[in-house]
Amino acid sequence: METYNILQNYWWFIISVLGAVLVFLLLVQGGQSLLVHHRDVGERSLLVKSLGRKWELTFTTLVTFGGAFFASFPLFYSTSFGGAYWLWMLILFSFVVQAISYEYRTKQGNVYGRRFYDALLLVNGVVGPVLLGVAVAGMFFGAEFTVTKSNLLDVQSATISTWGPLHGLEAIASWRNLLFGVMLFFLARTLASLYFINNINDAAVSSRQRVLLSWNAPAFVVLFLAVVAVLLTSRGVAVDESGNAQWVAHKYLTNYLEMWWALVTLVAGVGLVLFGIGRTLMRRDYTCGIWPAGAGTLLVVLSLFWVLGYNGTAYYPSLLDAQSSLTLRNSASSEFTLTVMSVVSVLVPFVVGYIAWCWFLMDRGGISRNEE
């Protein structure tokens, strides 16, 4: 049993890493939402060229995040995706239209014209981060579902996870979830500006992005503080060793206080993000803000996932029945499957290595107007 618990914790760590990388890579969506601020076609073309080489990484990370969740915590996959149907469908639609837009927007014969595909990029740039934020917020603040595994034996009604009639629309309407989503949207825009400043060799683009950064970053910081305040004062579901679950006050605050390493990670992450933003805004010759801010983002998201899943916490609380809440223990795959997957996960550093190497090769010297 001890090994099984370690494997469950390990896989939650992997999920945390994938989630953190996904949030960082949402800079692509943030960048898409910034395209409208560049009226000059040449400037906009540079932004699209820069993002066009990265969008697939975000997309692939989202798919892998889903696949890893399916493999390691299938009950979450079953409950959340089938339950919050509209939320996930809207997310998927926004990513489908993104996938073709980069390739089609300037191609002759694209039927609907460049503006149409640019509009689709904007849709994905706004809807993607906001709704992904709503989905993740639901993991903190809870959702309206129940899980009864023995329903499987009911020949007439075998569904094990049931959800309220709105199937995810109520999650989008929740102010706390939306706050989280809008915060993520402004984070994505902030990271995008930092990325463009680093990746594109063009004075006009850089200047415009610094202006955009000067109002997106403060908006993000204010929203982030609000999210942290709501989170630390929120209830969560605590689960004891025998699996009994109940709502308790300030669960996430308690987790931060009881897991000092998560708190240190959060503080370090916030510090790095603020450093990346602040130095970029203060020094016009500084173009590397994306790296500390990106690393900081990874750390902050990691710490959020840790307080969400560790320390006897239900990572997907049920608002209808606390006992139905999903925990690392009751929703994970079997020990055998987690072991097999853990062997595969040994390859992850190798994958990260070649991605970083290719990214380095492709981005050497930055992107300029002279490039094909």
Place this chain on the structure above:
Amino acid sequence: MNELTQVVDWSRAQFALTAIYHWLFVPLTLGLGVIIAIMETIYYRTREEQWLHTTKFWMTLFGVNFAIGVATGIILEFEFGTNWSNYSWFVGDIFGAPLAIEGILAFFMESTFIAVMFFGWKKVSARFHLASTWLTAIGATLSALWILVANAWMQYPAGCEFNPATMRNEMTSFWAVACSPMAVSKFFHTVLSAWTLAGVFVVGVCGWMLLRGRNAAHCWRSLKVGAWVGVVGILLTSITGDSSAVTVAKYQPMKLAAMEGLYRGSAGQSIVAFGILNPAKTATNNEEPYLFDISVPYGLSLLATHDPHAFVPGIEDIIAGRNGEGRDTLTYAERIARGKHVQELIAQHDVARRAGDLVAVDSLGKAINADFRHFGYAYLDSPTEAVPNVPLTFYTFHFMVAVGGFLVVFLLLALLFVYRRQLIEGRKWAKAWWWLSIIAIPLTYLCSASGWIVAEVGRQPWTIQDLMPNKVAVSDLSAGYVQITFWIFAVLFTALLIADVSIICRQISKKSKEDLG
């Protein structure tokens, strides 16, 4: 029609729609990836600029097609959760692993190196670029491998055991899942059919350009690679098709019977080369199965078992448990009874486990595993519910085989003409040949889609063979919701398909006017 039936039907329709649209683009990506890699390899070895032009020509078309394949692919993965949530829990322990491995090992490889392939010509060395092109093709193939392993497992659930404490199936052997005979034959048959499709695509596009008198040298260069890949693809597809039939006969005899419209089987069973089914025929009446048929004696026995005298059961035989002299199996009515019994045992196991009665838990666990292979039958209202749509399976199978036979001849001739151009150049019928090569493109797409229809419709009503029927696998949704998303998908995918075809046609037209050497 009750609500559950509607949810099941619309969920199936939505999944089928997504899968068919996805499969319109994926085979070209799989096959064209290999063709481009071969072309670039020739360029790398010879350093002849014209090979670079040819490589880039096909790479442009690859890129347009790739994007829409990615777009439709993401929906498929998440639909397992959104529309088939019970399924996701019941077998997520096994099914999720191949999907996660696909993401970690294949998708990242594809998405990283495709960026180098398209934008790295002047940023990386020629050798690194060539490696990236190959790695993109290999990444796409690995992706196909893992998703086909997952699909094969649904057809033949190996390497797992039911855990009554968690109410789900759990993996017991990864290699039994990854290397099952179904997975091996499905992977090779599918990927090689994709090579065939890409080969036909290249031949067809070159045929159009030659009809227009554009870039003949480029066309003959392309034809050489395309025809070779196509010929290798179709010959190996035929061979792996044979092994697929043997696997289906062994693990999914009902599907094989539906493919052949066979209701009453026999030893030395003939195969229907061409036939028209009698619409009045069902598994419960004595109507003749065919209105007209041309059969080859001993053909089906030979195809299914490699023994011309072997017994091949038909639909009625399988329901009645007849499997040849002295080898009878359970009737479907008995399987339904066994399934219900297993479900009762699981309920008892749950009670014993909660009461802490370890002896009862142990003995009930053994009894459950002994008969668990009949678990899914408990959900069937009658034995005939386990019969798939025979006409759809029969006609798509025969269409696939017929077009496959045509493609063997067509691609061999295309290869012959590459090496003996004098046989076709200047001939009166050359024009007709190039027109045929254009027509072969949609024909091959239909053939490829037919293969999937046979595979998926033929195994109905099972989401997981013998363990979970569709009506138990679905999510707790209203039919109206799924109907709305179905139509949104239908409009969206159709709009994207129109744009995709339009761009590809315009790119071919535009690029074919450039000097390609």
